[in-house]
Amino acid sequence: MKTNTIAILIVVVLIGASFVYSQNKNKDVLLEDTEKQEIKEVKSNVSVVDGKQIITIDARGxxxxxxxxxxxxxPxxxxxxxxxxxxxxxALVIPDLNYQKNLPPTAVTEIEVPPQKAGEEIQGLxxxxxxxxxxxxxN
Ligand SMILES: [Cu+2]
Known part of the structure; x- marks a missing residue:
């Protein structure tokens, strides 16, 4: 009787401990993901090729x-x-450029943007x- 109670107690403690452990593990994984995302955002997506500015944007979700x-x-x-x-x-719309297109599921679609003045902003939706x-x- 007493041994059983102790055994049950040990099992309960072990389950509790493994639960806490797995929760912490999940937190670590989440943290790593956000860190990776931050690094991605720091990386520049703008380059200049033959006097033209190229901006790369990923469209998915x-x-x-x-x-x-x-x-x-x-340019x-x-x-x-x-x-x-x-x-x-x-389904991309850029009102400032009168642009509206259904992009192919997997492709790189080029959109020409005329030179913009400093302070201008182009929004796509x-x-x-x-x-x-x-x-x-x-500038
Ligand atoms: Cu939408």
Whole structure:
């Protein structure tokens, strides 16, 4: 009788301990993911090739990076990259450019942007207005 009680107690304590352990493990994994995302955002998605500014944006479940700082007074091409994008971020609208297109599920779609003045901002949206992407032009 007494041995049974002790055995049950030990089992309960072990289950509790493993539960706490797995919770902590999950927290660690979550933390690592956010750290990775931060590193991704720091990496520049703007480059200049043959006098043209190239901005690369991933479209899938939103647009990433969501905000891009680009150079003003430069011909610019936005390379919108879809990769198995079956959500509404493939239905892209850029009102400032009179642009509206259903992007192919997996492709890189080039969007020409005429030189913008410093301080100008171009905003793209999914057709539902749920996801947005902003490009800020600065000197
Ligand atoms: Cu949407």
């Amino acid at each position: 939103g647009y990433f990076p969501q905000v891009t700082i680009a150079k003003a007074d430069m 610019t091409i936005i390379k919108m990259a879809t990769k198995s994008t079956f959500d509404c971020s493939s 999914c057709s539902m207005g749920m996801y947005s992407v902003i490009i800020e032009f600065r």
